[in-house]
Amino acid sequence: MTFDASRIADPRYVSEGRLGAHSDHRWFRDAGEADAGASGYEQSLNGRWKIHYANNAGATIPGFEAVDTDVSGWDDIPVPAHIQLHGYDRPQYVNVQYPWDGREQIEPGEVPERFNPVASYVKTFTLDRPLEVGERLSVTFHGVESAIALWLNGRYIGYATDSFTPSEFDLTDALQDGENRLAAQVFKWTAASWIEDQDFYRFSGIFRDVTLYRRPAAHVEDVHVRTVLDDDFAGAEIIVATQLAGDGSVSVRLEGVGSLEDRGDGVFGIRIDAPRLWSPEDPALYNLMIEVTDAAGSVVEVIPQRVGIRRFAIENGVLTLNGVRVVFNGVNRHEFGLNGRVVGREQTDADLRALKQVGVNAVRTSHYPNSSAFYELADTYGLMVIDEMNLESHGLWDRIRELDRPVDESVPGDKPEWLPALQDRAASMFHRDRNHPSIVIWSLGNESFGGTNLRDVADWFRGVDDRPVHYEGVHWDPRYPETTDITSQMYTTAANVEAYLAENRDKPFILCEYAHAMGNSFGAVDEYVELAYREPLFQGGFIWDFADQAIELTDRYGETFLGYGGDCGESPHDGDFCGNGIFFADHSPTPKLQEVAYLYQGMRIRIGATSFEVDNRLLTTSTSAYRCVVTLAREGVVLREEVIETDVAAQTTGEVALPFGAPDGPGEYTVDVTFRLPAATSWGPEGHRVAGEQTVWTVDGPPAVITRAPAPELIRGTHNIGVRGDGFSTLFSTLYGGMASYRFGQSVDGGRELLASMPKPNFWHAPTANERGWGGPFEDGQWLLASRYARVQNSMTSTRVRQDDESVTVSYRYELPTQPATAVEVDYRVDGAGRVEVTQTLQLVDGLPDLPEFGMLLAVDADFHRLRVYGEGPEESYIDRRGGARLDVYERDVRTELTPYLRPQEAGSRTGVRWAEITDRRGAGIRVDSAGGMEFSALPWTPFEIENAEHHTELPPIHRTVLRPALMRRGVGGDDSWGARTLPEYRLPRSGELVFRFSFQGI
Structure with a gap:
């Protein structure tokens, strides 16, 4: 040979x-x-x-x-x-x-x-x-x-x-x-x-x-473990089939139970009463020991085998685990790290523990079998696995889908020359992996259209095993619907899933890929999760995907960065489309994980005035298994914290009394209910939060007595309007049309200058990956022009000044280079204490595109890099990704606030911000607040600088801190990254009048 x-x-x-x-x-x-x-x-x-x-x-x-x-x-x-x-x-x-x-x-x-x-x-x-x-x-x-x-x-x-x-x-x-x-x-x-x-x-x-x-001379070549549960789960049978090579004998023992009966032909069995069932919440494993003796009676081989007893099946039309309907809170996982697909057991172990900690209960091995260590660890930690064959021919499928080529050009399709490869891959995966209880579904592969070859491989799986078979390609090639036992689609919107199931109820439905988490994404995913618990046939989905695929590279200046498609000089390539992870390339968490943990938590909690309701979505576990902590706080200060007993059974809803009511004193308070691990587990430390919710209580009271400073002095110059008071001074330019100076503090020259440049109305942010995917910059580009090139025409004569007993207001009207044309008015009202209240009013005209955001750019010196903010966090949040955020006081360093997505883009913002303080190391700086709440970010760069950089090492040296208070930013979206827009309810209005008010003051 x-x-x-x-x-x-x-x-x-x-x-x-x-x-x-x-x-x-x-x-x-x-x-x-x-x-x-x-x-x-x-x-x-x-x-x-x-x-x-x-x-x-x-x-x-x-x-x-x-x-x-x-x-x-x-x-x-x-x-x-x-x-x-x-x-x-x-x-x-x-x-x-x-x-x-x-x-x-x-x-x-x-x-x-x-x-x-x-x-x-x-x-x-x-x-x-x-x-x-x-x-x-x-x-x-x-x-x-x-x-x-x-x-x-x-x-x-x-x-x-x-x-x-x-x-x-x-x-x-x-x-x-x-x-x-x-x-x-x-x-x-x-x-x-x-x-x-x-x-x-x-x-x-x-x-x-x-x-x-x-x-050895007597060797067990293959082991096949099956478990058969009674209909009422009161008992189970473990059946072990062994394939012995050579002269010898085999015996099998189940730890804590006894020896298995020899049923001949290498098959052994034992019955167990009241078995402990394997599930994601209780991944119980029995220890089996196989012993091989040779012809002389000497033990030559010992084989330990872990056994999980569980039944996964389609019952009454839905996917069930041990008789209970399951919802896949899943993730797709490429086996990939900083060394590419060289991923060791230690890294895999860390990956799966991290997934368990955020409520993930299922993994799809996209799009090939993983290393054996993955399945062993999934058995141990309790993760349901869709094990997927190594198959994808997407590039050929595109010929059919995009170029309208004949169906018979698909590969593997109906072509007999490709069937042996599929049969071989199916058998290799099945025989290696079949003993793992974590594997609940076999998948034929990914994005390879359809055909008889796939149909025949599906039939083979059904002939050798009782687990359901999955294949999404039937959605595109419905000639052989029997290929899959599960209706599977990718990136279908939640609304369209619901519409589909209103007409098609023959199979359980999953999204084998959804919530394409590219860059700053993962918006409005709650719509999918809530649908999965409302619609019995929709049984969840698998986020795309686990971690960014990126390679550590060094640029021409010796700076290390994470590279993506094209960075190695390769072509063709697909750019940063490999950056879809809820974890970064080094497997550290992205801010998106905050939302994953919230949506995938096993309990949905609703907090009322005197009690809270718990919808326990877990399969088998009561809330009594966790420590329930109720916390009352005001602006970051904990006032009360109580541990209470709860006992809401799995798959039920119950009400629990709060241990306290609303405080007497007026103000805004937060109430948090969290469920935490009472002791360390294999995947999480003691105290780890497994579920939680927050509500805000507002207690009214008599209006506070406000001592007002004397009215500020108004100074009318030829080219500038001055407003001065005790400890501050401002300057408004009638020549250039804007606020030219804001000094704060006691000194002979009027205090320390806080403004690094003239504040400007802002309608733009560095486009996110999703916005680039649906062509946002092309459609919205005039808002970039409006942010950079708005003008005050005839500013020396058009600048308006009003004075009253408490303040001076200076107003500008900015013409915007949009088609059709529109304008924004900006009022600066300065009181005697140096507080500047800004009101922006934008007239929206029919025919204008969506606004990416509506707010202001306000730059200060880079020395002001300490951020203290009372808003939603601790991670960045957006209008369609804020469920996991909690109102509290957080401290950050502005220099690290730009989230390091593979390609720089809009990031680092927070919703629900009441106030933010940006100070230097001595505590001096500026405070920005909004009575109605605002979105706010503080970053070292402008949106334009961020947009111009293709990698973080290309961002310029830090010269300023850029504050961006905003009425609203467009939600990040997340259905997909190549056409799906942010849902309408998370976009700014396109008509009428937008008004945004916020204030700033030196501190």
């Missing part, structure tokens, strides 16, 4: 010499090894390998696999790793486009010839001990992208495709005493790459672990 590289262009050439797929169980020499977790049957080959890089197969070294080929001059590379992150080729981010599109004229199945990187690897190893009689040795490559050919000691061993399931080869017959030489050739693109067109960075190389496995 020899390797023919030309065959990589044949979609039927799936594997050669590869061992059959089997369960991902581990085997140990004895119980002690099993307890320690270190198997004497395993030897890692991770570490430094030799590598030769070639741009295509023709540039590889012929015979490199021979034992006498000198590779001492080759480079070293770590394994696991992507070659593109170690100086070879270049990373390429594309979404739908095939990476070679427009570069080489090839058709499905063919591979690029001019540029198709090939990495030749060499690794020498010596076994830690000689093979014993009857033992065999294999090597498993747990993830290689996209295909591997393998030699040992110059002998060809085999070939395998499917980047994301194990490729295992028997090495025994080619093994030699002492040092052995393993050689591998990894191809970036093969025929299989046509069905690996996922929305991700395109890499190649050995990116998961490489392990040598010894198989």
